[in-house]
Amino acid sequence: MTNSERVSARGAGKRQRLTAAAARVLHQQGVERTTIADIAAAADVPVGNVYYYFKTKDDLIQAALTEHAGHLAELTDALDGLPDPLQRLKALVDAWVGQRDVAARYGCPTGTLAAELDKRVEGGLDLEAGKVIRLLLDWTERQFLELGLPGPGDLALTFVGAYQGMSLLANALRDPEIMTREGARLTRWLDSLTARDITPGPA
Numbered sequence: 001m002t003n004s005e006r007v008s009a010r011g012a013g014k015r016q017r018l019t020a021a022a023a024r025v026l027h028q029q030g031v032e033r034t035t036i037a038d039i040a041a042a043a044d045v046p047v048g049n050v051y052y053y054f055k056t057k058d059d060l061i062q063a064a065l066t067e068h069a070g071h072l073a074e075l076t077d078a079l080d081g082l083p084d085p086l087q088r089l090k091a092l093v094d095a096w097v098g099q100r101d102v103a104a105r106y107g108c109p110t111g112t113l114a115a116e117l118d119k120r121v122e123g124g125l126d127l128e129a130g131k132v133i134r135l136l137l138d139w140t141e142r143q144f145l146e147l148g149l150p151g152p153g154d155l156a157l158t159f160v161g162a163y164q165g166m167s168l169l170a171n172a173l174r175d176p177e178i179m180t181r182e183g184a185r186l187t188r189w190l191d192s193l194t195a196r197d198i199t200p201g202p203a
Contacts, residue, residue: 014043014045014049014053015053017043017044017045018039018040018043018045018050018053018054018060018063019060019063019064019066019067020043020067021039021040021042021043022039022043022060022061022063022064022067023063023064023067023068023071023109024042025038025039025042026039026060026061026064026113027064027106027107027109027112027113028105028106030112030116031061031113031116031117031120032116034057035057036050036054036057036060039060058125061113061117061125062125062128064113065110065113065125065128065129065131065132068109068110068113068132069131069132069135072110072132072135072136073135075092075095076092076136076139079091079092085142085143085144085146085147086143086147086190086191086194088143089140089143089144089159089190090187090190092140093163093183093186093187093190094183096163096166096167096179096183097179097180097183099179100170100176100177100178100179100180100183101176103166103167103170103171103176103179104170104171104173104174104175104176104178104179105171105174106171107167107168107170107171108163108164108167108168110129110132110133110136111133111164111167111168112171113129114126114129114130114132114133117129133160136160137153137156137157137160138156140155140156140159140160141153141155141156144156144159147193147194149193149194155193159186159190162182162186162189163186165182166178166179166182166183166186167179169182
């Protein structure tokens with residue numbers, strides 16, 4: 001490896017550390033409370049170096065949203081390896097419940113960020129957060145479509161809405177077991193879809 005390649009690799013490593021730290025710290029502290037210095041400290045990068053990679057805090061927020069989208073893509077790609085769409089949806093519920101302690105402390109990473117960004121005067125980033133949620137909705141809709149169920153888009157909204165709701169309640173009440181109970185209820189609802197007429201929401 002040449003010297004310029006080593007420098008480039010170190011730079012890419014710093015950028016990735018900053019991106020991962022932005023996603024983590026913004027989730028834990030929220031947009032308004034988080035400073036560039038907080039993210040730099042979490043990434044173990046000098047504050048002055050941050051501006052070489054990200055000119056503004058909004059650039060870091062955008063990077064965090066990209067990181068969340070990447071994590072979602074990794075998860076759904078892994079789930080796509082399962083042979084049955086119902087299995088994939090149930091496995092997604094299991095993954096959500098597996099993060100119950102984090103959800104109870106900080107809420108859903110993308111959902112809380114989207115809610116915060118929506119309250120800002122300046123526009124743009126709230127729409128970017130919505131795109132990440134749209135990725136989840138689109139993937140979920142494809143699973144319901146593959147199951148041959150009517151109204152796959154509506155079912156996807158119910159499914160993702162149930163996740164956002166249980167994350168919000170677990171966070172508001174600081175009770176991770178809400179995720180466990182509601183996750184089990186969501187799984188029962190999924191099972192019911194192929195066993196009886198469609199209902200408007202989780203049973």
